[in-house]
Amino acid sequence: MGKTLTMRNLLAAAGLAALINLPALGQASAEGPASALPTPQSIAMELFGGANSALRSGDYESARRMLEAALDLKPGHPAILRGLYRVATSAERPGDALEVLERMADAGLGFDTGNEIDALGAADASRLAAVQARLAGNVTAAGRAERAARIDRPDALIEGVAVDIETDRIFLSSVANREILMLEPFAPNDPVVFADREDGLWSVFGIAVDDRSRMVWAASGVVPQTPLEASEQTGTALFAFDMMTGDLYRRFEIDGAGRLADFVVRDGIVYVSDADAPRIYVLNSISSQLELLVEDPRFVSLQGLALAHGALYVADYAMGIWRVDLGDHSVSLVRAGDESLIGIDGFLNTREGRLIAVRNGVTPHQVMAIDLDATGHAVANIDILLRGHRDMAGETEPTLIDLADGRGWLVANAAWPLFPEDGSAPDTPRPATVILELDLP
Template sequence: MKTSLITLALLAAVVATPVAAQKVDPASDLGRFHALRAEGMAALQKNDRQTALDRLTQAGEIIPDSPSVLLLRAQAALELKRRPVARAALIDYLTRGLVLDLGRYPEFNTLWDADLESLQAENTRRIGSLSVLHRVEGLNLIEGVAAMDDGTLLGTSLRNGAVGPVSAAGIDQRLSLRAGVAANAIALKDGALWASTAASRQTVGYAPDAKVVSKIIKVDPATGKIRAQFEDKRPDRRLSDLHAGKEDLYVSDGNTGEVLRLTGYQGPLQVLIPEGYLGSPQGLSENADATVLIVADYASGLYRIDLTTGTLARLKAPADTVLLGLDGLYRYGNDLIAVQNGFKPNRILRLKMNADWSAVETTEVLLRGQPELEEPTGGQVIGDRFVFVARSQWSEFDDKGNIKRDTPAPVVIGEIKLKP
């Protein structure tokens, strides 16, 4: 039972992220966290519960919103018969909006009471309203959307390797890529469509042995003609989320853990955050004066890059939320709209930032619990609306890229209203 609980607690923090190929710097926040968590789990397996609690507490000081550490701390404290400490860890877990399956974690039944049940019930309560713009039938696996000036909504289908206008019938293929390659993210800037491309197991024609270079491409959105392409030929690149900033374009590499910059939208791709600091960088967003870039790392939360000095700092999560498992990240005024698909129930969050984006002051759940909200992905803030992929169809595939069923639930493109 003990080994099973350790395994399940670890799985609680393993969000749906690509398998990382990079080496983590042991001196980084992520590296120190991984080491302490591993030491704590090893101590638990050896029945050295006090050492386990000490190491897990230290890990929690680095990433206090780690669900796995919160549950492992509760387990270690419970085995030491420190019920108040164990219960406090569960309260912290639930206060952050997470849900605990007692059927999978039966040892916590001895701590469960009406107060904990009330916290859990609050975390599954439906919040917000979602307006459905499109239900796209068939298997498309739409990852990102971008709106043109005339209101036309473009989308990228990972399944078909296509980019073009979205309708109920699917994506009108305006840009076609080679077999097995798809655009992960798209953005419009000064009349050009920018996309990150990579080989994908979910894409028709994928061949694991094919030599495919992950690229940034610049496209004429009217004709689909590729005007320019940018790459650095690193063989393990898998470019994913991108942000079309005021002066520069930024793209994350979920495989190597790097964040790259295309300075002035031209020239070679440059490494902004090198390998070793982030586990799986995803969404990116620049502040209004283009002096700060925030990156969402699926594994460890939000990071702030000072674009003037190049310094990197991790932002601490407020006590009432989790900043792990964030995918898309979009600026609205001085706040950030975040898509959180790493935990269930999935959520759309509003992160209220301080003036210089050095801290998340408070968070607000904008959307949670709607049946159409399933593996949400990319979107765009358009005025006072957030238009995004509410149901992407990632749940229609297993970890090896195999299709689970013959008739998939449709992709849902939705929007929520934002208030200044």
């Protein structure tokens, strides 16, 4: 009993704050700007803070209720589920702790039960063994992929990939070197510079090839890892380059933009998300200007976009997936199934309307195929396409993906964790970047 009480007191003293990491509930840089009006994000953060205070004071039931309310606002959020587990173990409620672990398993998450395993096993050994097996199964390798390229430029911080299916060229976006790289099919491991800072590029994030216009599109902006000259102007813009010559065709900017980062192109129309402001933009043709499509304070950290079921879908790293009606521009959160939709970065659609999502910042990293129901407002099914690949291991993360001809090309191991914001070099060597190719079912 003495050991159990000591552990409970330690857990209560530590509180919930240590559970907050990416995708965090309270990181302004990752979660977007605060809103003056209450939003699901701001309410959830307030509830999380209240739960932390209640836990410290030993009011476990209040802490549990506040976390459950936060989870209703942010379904499947790993930090909230971990908080519920902390509350249950601190309150010495093994049944509640096992129930939370089962919810984590349902959400497709991995989790280490830690030092509480003895108490949980004493309460219900068979139930604990079953949920541990499910949690372990969530992190086992799944799917197949082959290396399409290996780029030995560890200081480039490659984020995005785009494939021209007609020429088999692969284009890559570099954050730290401020350039677009190109791989020829006869030299898949030897990139050449397609465009760089001399073309006005800051860090390059999303990238795409438009078969219709024969343009290479790139979104560019500034993050702490962007190398800037002392007097250099900062900004953000969407760039269009001639695919064959590499010449800059046009540069598109819009007032009020924070950081253009991800986009999707269809029939010459470009939809662009803002990673640092709750806004989505549209470019209706290459001869037009960027316009505001929708602004919604509920947006937190917008990432990739997809077009399916007659609507625009946008991944929100901290909230899940938003559906934007292209007629009246109304916005609603897609109803998730059991699988967590938190931490989605890369996000595109197949011709058949499946949503292909790359999840990072959550254990496990994986590529998912998401089927929506007939209304397009709810998840009907999720298939795991890739998880646990050897090139997705280590202190790296998969980021963006491109789709063509029933295949996907994935940046498997972007080294974001190894690029400190202060520009210092990490102790761990940065690996070569691997592009994986996988078949889509």
